[in-house]
Amino acid sequence: MGSEAKSQASNAHLTTPTRLTGAEILWATLVGEGVTDVFGYPGGAILPAYDALRKFPIRHVLVRHEQGAAHMADGYARASGKVGVAVATSGPGATNLVTGIATAMLDSIPMVCITGNVSSKVLGTDAFQEVDITGVTLPVTKHNFLVSRAEDLAAALRHAFQIARSGRPGPVLVDITKDAQQATAIFDFEAAKPRPYRPHPMLSVKESGLEQAAQLIREAKRPVILAGHGVIESCAMEQVRTLAERAEIPVGLTLLGLGGFPASHPLNLGMMGMHGEAWVNHAIQEADLLIACGMRFDDRVTGSTSTYALKAKKIHIEVDPAEINKNIKADVALVGDLAEVLEQLLPRISGRDGSAWLKTIASMKGEVAVRDIKNLPDSGHLYAAHVMHDLWRITGGDAIVVTDVGQHQMWEAQYFHHEKPRTLITSGGLGTMGFALPAAIGAKMACRDKEVWVIAGDGGFQMTAAELATIVQEKIKINIAIINNGYLGMVRQWQEFFYERNYEATPLVSPDFVKLADAHGIAARAVHTRGEVEDAVNEARSTPGPFLLNFMVEKEDSVYPMIPAGNALHEMIRRPGRDPLEERADDR
Amino acid sequence: MLHTFVAYVEDLPGVLTRVASLFRRLNININSLTVGRSEREGLSRLTLVCEASAEAGHRIRASLFKLENVVDVDDIAQAPAVTRELALIKVAASAQNRSQIFDLVDVFRARIVDLTSESLMIELTGVESKIEGLIEILREADTKILELCRSGKMTMRRGHHTSSVLKAMGAQPEGDAEEYDAPGKATRKGKAIELE
Ligand SMILES: Cc1ncc(C[n+]2csc(CCOP(=O)(O)OP(=O)(O)O)c2C)c(N)n1
Ligand SMILES: [Mg+2]
Secondary structure: OOHHHHHHHHHHHHHOOEEEEHHHHHHHHHHHOOOOEEEEOOOHHHHHHHHHHOOOOOEEEEOOOHHHHHHHHHHHHHHHOOOEEEEEOOOHHHHHHHHHHHHHHHOOOOEEEEEEEOOHHHOOOOOOOOOOHHHHHHHHOOEEEEEOOHHHHHHHHHHHHHHHHOOOOOEEEEEEEHHHHHOEEEEOOOOOOOOOOOOOOOOEOOHHHHHHHHHHHHHOOOEEEEEOHHHHHOOOHHHHHHHHHHOOOOEEEOHHHOOOOOOOOOOEEEEOOOOOOHHHHHHHHHOOEEEEEOOOOOHHHHOOHHHOOOOOEEEEEEOOHHHOOOOOOOOEEEEOOHHHHHHHHHHHOOOOOOHHHHHHHHHHHHHHOOEOOOOOOOOOOOOHHHHHHHHHHHHOOOOEEEEOOOHHHHHHHHHOOOOOOOOEEOOOOOOOOOOHHHHHHHHHHHOOOOOEEEEEEHHHHHHOHHHHHHHHHHOOOOEEEEEEOOEOHHHHHHHHHHOOOOOOOOEOOOOOHHHHHHHHOOEEEEEOOHHHHHHHHHHHHHOOOOEEEEEEOOOOOOOOOEOOOOOOOOOOEOOOOOOOOOEOOOOO | OEEEEEEEEEOOOOHHHHHHHHHHHOOOOEEEEEEEEOOOOOEEEEEEEEEOOOOHHHHHHHHHHHOOOEEEEEEOOOOOEEEEEEEEEEEEOOOOOHHHHHHHHHHOOOEEEEEOOOEEEEEEEEOHHHHHHHHHHHHHOOOOEEEEEEOOOEEEEOOOOOHHHHHHOOOOOOOHHHOOOOOOOOOOOOOOOOOO
16 A cells, blocks of 8 residues: 555545444544554464554554664654654563653653463463563653553543643653454544643742842852753753853753753853863852753762752752752752643843853853864874764854763763754753664754764774664664774773773674674774874765664774762863863863 | 652552652662552552652652653642551450550540451541550550551642642642752642641
8 A cells, every 4th residue: 555545645634533343443542642653573463453553654663672762762753853663572682772861750751562362261360471561661761551442542542642742742652452453443533633732730930039030040150051851851052042042151961951042142050060171060060050951960970969069059840749858958849740830920020241161160160161172283093072072163152962871971071062953862851872873863854954973982882783774774874883892981980980990891802893883784884093184074964775883993092071970060070181182161 | 858759650550569669779778668650641649658768858859750651740848738547456455445445445446347256446537646545555554466467658649739730730739939049848829727
C-alpha cells in the first residue's frame, strides 16, 4: 500500500468508530497522536502488533539492541520536542529497554515505550519470556500501564502520551498482553481521549512571590541566572534572554541547559558545575542573588551544598514542586511553567545597571581565562579539545551534536559553543555510556535536514556500536567522531586525581574503528594530528553517506577545571603548569 | 518527626505499590498504613504514618501528588485531627480469670466480640496510647495474648474546612499560602470543639 493510501485508511479509523484488533488499535492510536516514526525490535509477545504495522503510515526503525531503541526514541524527542516511541517484546526485550528508560526519566524526556507481554491468562506464572516489566520500570517511569484488554488500549495509550508530554515530561511504558493485541474492540479515538490534564496541585505562583522576586532582582548587586534544561523544555529562551538583557544579569548554564541561551551572547558565562568554567563557579559563589530557571541544583552543579553560594538569596522557578528546597533552600519559590512565570515576572523588571558586577566577572575571566587552542604551535599532538573546537568552527556550530558520557562529553560542552536549543543532546542525569550513537539516529530521524554528529569515547561507543548496522539499513547520514584515548578516560582521570594513578580496569583495547566501519560499508578515516582535522571533518561532511572519524587523541589528558565530588564550588583543580593548551580569553 | 499523610488514590491495581515504592526509595519505614473506600466514588482513602525529617514532608507530599493515580494528599502534621486505631486482641481466658478481664475491658470501653471456653477476643478502638495501655495492663495481669491485630492509624482533620473537603466542593484548599514558606504548618479556620 502506498503511504498515501495507508494514511487514508488509518485516518478513517480516527474519525469513525471501527472494530479493530488490539494490534491495529495500537498503531491507529499512535497515528492519531501524531507519531510517524518508531524504534523497535520484534519478538513473540509483540508479533501481532508487528503483523499489523504495514497497514499504518508509521516508519519503523529496526534497532540492534532494545537499549538502542529507547535511546533513539529519546534522541528523537530531545531533537524535536515530540514524544519518542520505542517498541520491544516481552521479557529480555523489555528489560533491555530499562537503561534507556531511566536515561529519559532522569533528563525528563517525553517518551512512550510499548512492550508486548504474555497472554493475560498466564500473567504471573513465569511463562516463557514473561517479566513483570511494569514492576521493573515503576521507579524509572513517570507512569506505566499494563493493558490486558483490547478495549482498554486506546485510552491507556492516549493517557500515556498525555502524561509523557505534560508538566515535567518523562517516559511512560505501556505493556500490552498478547491476547489484548489479538482480540478486537471498537476503536473510538475521540472517546479514548484522556481526562483533562490535571496540573500538579502544588504549583504556586503568587503575586507576593513575584513581587518579592522582582524586588530581590532590583536590589541585587551580584545576581546570576542559572539556566537549566527547563528553559528548553518550557521554550523559555526568549523570556530568559529578555530577563538577562533587561536587568543586565549574567547567565550560567547547566550541561542540559546548553543551547538555551546563546553561547555568543555577551551575558553568557558558559557551563557551571563540576567541569564548568572557573569564572562561572566563582561568580556563583560570590553572587548575592541566584535566579534558578528550570534547573534542580544537581550535585554536579552545586558541589558541596553546605558551602554553595552562601552569600546568595535564591529565587527558584521550577515546574516540579518536589524540586523546591530539595537540595538548596529557596528564598522565593515560583512553582510553575518557566515561560509562564517569567512572562508574569518580566513586567515588574525594569532596566538595571549591572555593569560593575559584569566587570568583576570579566576580570575573573581575565585571570583564569579560557584555554585557547587556536593559536597553539602544532606540537604534533592531537587533543580532544582541538577536535571539539575545530568541529564547532567548521560546522558553524549549527549541527546537532550528540555526545556520549565521559571526558569527551565535557570537552564538547566546554569547546563546542551552542547557540540554539536542541543542538546538544547528551545524557546528563543518568550519564549513560552508549547513549550517543543510538540517540543520534533518533535525532536524525526527527530532523532529517540537520547535520548530526556523534561524539563518543572509545569506551562508550563500543557499548552500542552494533547500531552502526542500523544506520546502514536505514540509510541514515550521520557523522561519527570517536575520541579515542585508549582509556575509559573519565574514570582514569578520577584514578589519576583520587586513587594514586592506579589505572585498574581503565586501559581499553578497541577494534580498529575504521575497519569496523568498513565492515559495515561505512566510510571512515583515522586522524592523528591536528593538521588533518579540518580536512577529515570536511570529508565527512561532504560524503553523502555516514562517515566515521577515529580521532587518536592524547591518551592521558584530563578535563579541567574539576571540582572533586563533594568539594565546594570554588575548590577546583586547575590544569597544572603551562600546558600545551595555553589559556587565552578571546577564543569565542 | 512523625508525619501523617492522608491521600485519596484511584481504586486500581498497583496503586498501593506506587505509593509504597516512593517511601521505599527514600528508605523511609512506613509505621502504619490503612486503606479503604472513601466518600468519593472510585477513590480509596489511605492514612500513612512515617518517621521523616520535618523538611521531608513537603517533598513527600509533592512526590505523592506526582503519582498519576494520586488525587489528593494532605500532610496532617500538627493540625488538629482525630486519629483512631482498631485492635483485635485474642487472649487466653478460662472461667476462673474471665471476670477480671471483663472488668478491664469495661474500663477501656472495649468490647468482647468472641468467647470460647479457653479464650476471648477483645475489640478496642481508640488512640494509640489507649490500645497500648490495654495491652500493657493485660500483660501485667499475666494474661496470655494469643493473637494481636492492629489496623494502623486512620486520621481525619477536625472541623469542616479540611483541604480535601474544600477541594471536593470545588474551592481552593486553605493553608495553600504556607505551602512553600512553612512546610508542615497547617492552619484551620473556624473554632472546633474537642468532643473526644
Ligand atoms: C553504562 C555506564 N557504565 C559506566 C559508567 C561510568 N563511566 C563514566 S565515564 C566512563 C569512561 C568513558 O570512557 P570513554 O567512553 O572512552 O570516554 P572518555 O572518558 O575516554 O572520553 C565510565 C566508565 C557510565 N557512565 N555508564
Ligand atoms: Mg576513552
